[in-house]
Amino acid sequence: IPESGHKYYLQFTTEDYKSRENVGSCLATVLYPKTKSPPAVNIKCTYTKDQKQIQEEDNRVYQKIRHQTKPIIGNNIPDSYGNIEPALEPAWALAVAGSSYIMWEKSTENLGYFMAQVKSVKQWIRKDDFTEFDYTVLLHEIPTQEIISCHMRLTWLPGHPLKVKYFCASENQGLEYGSGMDSGSAAGILHERGANF
DSSP states (O other): OTTTEEEEEEEEEEEOTTTOOEEEEEEEEEEEESSSSOOEEEEEEEESSOHHHHHHHHHHHHHHHHTOSSOOEEEEESOTTSOOOGGGHHHHHHHHHHHHHHHHHHOOSSOEEEEEEEEEEEEEOOSSSOEEEEEEEEEEEETTOOEEEEEEEEEEOTTSOEEEEEEEEETTTEEEEEEEEOSSSTTSEEOOSOOOO
């Protein structure tokens, strides 16, 4: 669009991160303004899973986390062979959801990201019902092939938005801070100001 920027029309499907099952289809418009301001995004999705099914899956993940006999602590997830220990799968699932917010916020018209690995995860014990984790995640930047290290603190309880605070470091950019929140299940992210942990 002359004078405004580039506008894209997208059609895509969403999939379950674990089973790769198609869980919905979406139509989106994205306007990248000529200024350095964030893109204007409008997304409309229809889901093949109903809300009750999503809540049941969220509760299964939550119960796995709550029934651990000691806090979840792990490194290099998945390992160099692509394997994830069953006890670490809930922490991995939350890392996928939380890092998607970071990737969404950092992506530009010319740069995209994929989560390459959870370098480390540590669960914090809380007195309330929320679960809380500290992560170091490695993001693969496309097309530069750079690996970006991000520290992420994630808090979640089924039926509440996933809360993410993070900061990222890269060789070229130094430290970047951000945080987010949005309503929804563990796939939803919560926007919040500040990244002080």
